[in-house]
Amino acid sequence: MIPYLLTLEGFTGIRDGLGREAITLDFESLCAGAQLIALAGPNGRGKSTILDNMTPYLIMPSHVKGALTGFSYYQHVCLPTARKLLEWGASDGQRYRSEVLIRSGQRNRTEAFLTRRCAGGWEPVCIADGTRSNGSVESYERCVAALIGSAATYFTSTFAAQCKRQLYTYENHEIKSLLADLLDQQQVRQVGKQAAEVVRLLRAGMLTLRHQLDGATAEAEAAAQTAAALPQARLAVGAAAKARDLRRGALEQSQRDLVQLRARFQSQARLIAQRDAMLQQRRELIGNGRKALAGIDQALEREQLGLSKLGTRATQRRQLEQQQATTLAARRMQLDGLLLQGATIARAARRLQLAQRSVQLRQQRVQHVQRERERAAGIEHERQLLQQQLNGIEREAGKAALDAEALTVRHRLTGQVPCSGMAMQAACQLLGEANQAKALLPSAQASVARLARQRASLQADIAAKCKLAAPLLPALAASRCEALLRRATVRSSTYAGRSALHPQLVQAVAERARLNTELAQARATSHACGTQEHAERQTHEQAIARLGKQKASEAARYRRQLDQLDKALAECEPEVRSDQVGRAAAAVDQAADELAQAEHALAAATSEQLRAAESAQLAAVLERRRRALQRSVSQVEDHIATWTLFAKCTGNDGLVALLIDDAGPALSSLANELLLACYGGRFTLAIATQVQSGEGWREGLAIMVHDADRGTSKNVELMSPGERVWINECLTRGIALYLAQQQSMRHLALFSDELDGALDPDRKRMFMDMKRTVLRIGGYRQEFFITQTPELAAMAEVKIDLDHYRLFKCGGEG
Structure with a gap:
């Protein structure tokens, strides 16, 4: 393919x-006769967008990071109807x-048309399997x-996108599928898919057979279980026959008993009249x-009720007396x-009165x-001030005495220095200071005398x-009078409180005599009531005992009469009742x-025995x-194993893997030829299709x-x-050369997008040499590439600068 x-x-x-x-680019006229064509321009100019759309595939590879099937045009168009037209x-x-219309909006829709130029214009393409581009x-x-192969093969070998995955990052199943596609092993893989x-289908049929087998097994097991019950069924028949014979004997015995009861029932009229008379007498008795x-029980209830009321009344009386006695005793205790x-x-x-007078005197x-304490505090304050002045004068007098002593010592030096009386004495500093001390000595001595007088x-x-404060010291020690005052005040308060109780004391004497009288009367009344209640209780108890004896005597008499009647009834022949x-x-x-x-x-049981026999x-x-x-299941399993092995042999792990192994040295040789031609003999690569792991080779x-x-x-x-x-x-590129040598479907142009970014300047020049080598070895016409290196762009025969196609520039330019 070439655009x-x-x-x-x-x-x-x-x-x-x-x-x-x-934008429209006529590559046929722009790139006539050129092998290397560079798309140039700064970042963001649209170079990758143009390069991505220079192929008829519905993919922009620079925007695809994973599977190629995940790409969508709708995120890369800005008009309600976008259009891509490519002649190639x-x-x-x-x-x-190729004409692609991308319609975006509420309902996204993409239309793609592929036509071939013929003598009369353009006609839709129709391939060998009858598919027509519609x-x-x-x-x-x-x-x-x-026409040009799968997208995976093309974008791996021929088109090097900017974000293209490196081959060494492919997983095992990905590289196998890719290499199988590159090596055109679709027919082998198709046979594997058919297998x-x-x-x-065999497994689906196997499921049906297994369902039938499971059903037949279940039916056979059920029939076997039923057949296994045949001995038990025979035993059950024998047991049922014995049970029938027993039930037949029980029926005959019941029929005989019924006949006897009916005969007795018809001949018992006189016996029934006699028994009815005794029963009537028994009921009356x-x-x-x-x-x-x-009657006796009612009399007993009346006596017991009277006794109960008496007990309740006595209890209430005792409780009331106890409460009154408790109240009077508490008051008497007070x-x-x-x-x-x-x-x-x-x-x-x-x-x-004496305590109150004592309080006044103490106050x-x-x-x-x-008052004496306040006077003594004032005298003590004055004495402390005079003492402070005395301490200051003593310190000053001590200092003045020391100064006078120092001046006296310095004055004595006038007769002791060696230069005294000589011509040099006027220049002697020590003698001068001694003479100055002599002049100051009288003043110092006068200060000492003055301070001594002060x-x-x-x-x-x-x-x-101190003499004035001496008579006050006993007064200060007598401050304990305050404690004596407090004691006198407490004693006066105590006497006042006790004196207030004197009227209550007089009343208490009279009230205590009255309480003694009431307590004596209450004890006498309680004793009289107790005597009366005791007499009533004895009366009730005697009546209850008498009635009890009477009830026992009557009950025994009636019991003897009933026993005689019951004995007579028991001796009669039992009655046969209608029930x-x-x-x-x-x-x-x-x-x-x-x-x-x-x-x-x-x-x-007989039927079950027959059914068990049939089940057997x-x-x-x-x-x-x-x-x-x-x-049948075993045969199908054998077929499944055979076809599974055949599918594996014709899959990625079988013939495809062997073909990939065969292609490995050829791919390595082509890649090493490019390395040698462009980069010298430093690097040599080898492609291994078997990788060693912890479990061996895979x-x-x-x-x-x-x-x-x-x-x-x-x-x-x-x-x-x-x-x-x-x-x-x-x-x-070695893979591309391998495809160019092995396949009848050849690509006429290569594409690459900014692959030289990580290379140094020398490697970049070698990179361009490799491009020319690939074009020469593979027989390609052109390579379109994008680079940000000006030197590499200058090495191309044609440079398409996209800045020439701009309608405006940033910053207000042109």
């Missing part, structure tokens, strides 16, 4: 980068046109895949006895307590002491103050029903059917790179980012 003409309308990348809603050529020499996305994608479909005993304080109350009344003494005066004043005849008839009917049930049980025959038939179904893809300069080999994942770029690019 000739591209028109994009309503794409967001074109509007944001170029400020226009549509294929290896068969035909010219095709505007649907499905028919369009099937036609494109039939897998056969396995699926019982009635008379109950009446007599009821009065006794007050009378015990009589002497104390009388003494308090006599000494109250006067306390007031005098407080100290003596102050000492005299202090002694006078007994009815119960005997019911017993006959019940025995007949039980006989019928026994016969029914015998019939059921059916179990043999079902067992033969189960064995036949088991053989299918996978490992790209090992040998560094000749360092003499080391390591996985490409452990190399630096820049090294991984050219190793991966050589590998993907």
Whole structure:
């Protein structure tokens, strides 16, 4: 595939980068005769949008990070109807046109048309399986895949997008599917899918057979269980026959008993009249006895009620007397307590006035002491002030004495210095200071004398103050008068309180005499009432005892008469009542029903014995059917195992894996040829399709790179980012060359988007050499690439600068 003409309308990348809603690029005229074509321009100019749409696939690969099926145009268009028109050529020499309409809004819809140029214009493409491009996305994608291959193969080998996954990051199943697609093993994989479909159908049939087998097994087991009950059924038949014979004997005995009861019932008229007369006499005797005993019981109840009321009345009287006695005793106790304080109350009344006079005197003494204390405090304050002045004068006198002593010592030096009387004495500093001390000495001595006189005066004043305060010291010690005042006040209050109780004491004497009288009267009344109650209780108890004896005598007499009647009734022949005849008839009917049930049980047991015998025959038939179904299941399982193995052999882990193993050395050779031609002999890579794990070797893809300069080999994942770029690019271009050599479907152009970003300047130049080598070896016409390196863009034969297509510039330019 090679692009000739591209028109994009309503794409967001074109509007944001170029400020226009549509752009048309005629690559056929712009790139005539050129091999390397660079799309240039700053970031955000729309280069990737143009490069992504230079293929007929409905994918913008720079915006796809995962599966290619997850891409949607609706996030990349800005008009209600966006349009992509691409004219391109294929290896068969035909010219095709892809037209894609993206309608966005409330209902998103995409239409895609693929046409081929013919003599009369453009006609819809129709592929070998009959699919015609009719505007649907499905028919369009099937036609494109039939013409230039699958999208996965194309974007892995021919189109290197900016966010393309590196080959070493593919999972095992992903790399197998990819390499199988690259190696055109679709027919083998289709056979594998058909074999897998056969396995699926066989397994579905297996489910049906297993359901039938399970049903036949269940039926056979049920029939076997029923047949196993045949011995028990035979025993049940014997037991049912015995039970029937017993029920038949019981019915015959019941019929005989019924006949005897009916004969006796018809011949018992005189016996019934005699028994009825004795029964009537017995009822009358019982009635008379109950009446007599009821009269005695009523008399007993009256006496017992009177005795109960007497007890209640006596209890209430005693409780009331007890409450009154308790109240009078408590009051008398209070009065006794007050009378015990009589002497104390009388003494308090006599000494109250004396105590009050003592309080007055103590108060006067306390007031005098407080005045003397205040005077003594004033004298002490004056003495403390004079003492402070004396202390200051003594300190000053001491300092003045020291100063005078120092001046005296310095004055004595005038006769001791060596220069005294010499010519140099005028310049002697020590002699000069001694002469100055001589002049100051009289003044110092006068200060000492003055301070001595002041100290003596102050000492005299202090002694006078102490003399004035001496008579007050006993007054200060007499401050205990305050405690005496408090004691006198408490004593006066106590006497006053006790004197106030004197009227109550007089009343208490009279009230205590009255209480003694009431208590004596209450005891006399209680004794009289107790005597009367005791007499009444004896009367009631005697009446109750008499009535009890009378009741026992009457009861014994009636009991003897009843016993005589009961004995006579017992000696009579038992009466046959009509209900007994009815119960005997019911017993006959019940025995007949039980006989019928026994016969029914015998019939059921016989039927169960026959059914068990039939089940034994059916179990043999079902067992033969189960064995036949088991053989069918085994045959289908064998077929499933065979077809499963065949599906695995024709799948990714079978022939496809072997073909991938065969292609590994060829891919490695092409990649190493590119490495050698472009980067020298330092790096050599090897593709291993078997990876060693903890459990042994497994299918996978490992790209090992040998560094000749360092003499080391390591996985490409452990190399630096820049090294991984050219190793991966050589590998993907090697895959493209392999496809170009092996397949009849060839691609005429390559595409790459900013793959040189991680390379240094020297590697970038080698990167461009590799592009030319790939074009030469693979027989490609052109490669379209995007780079941000000006030197690489300058190395291309044609440079398409997108700045020339802008309608406006930022900052107000052009």
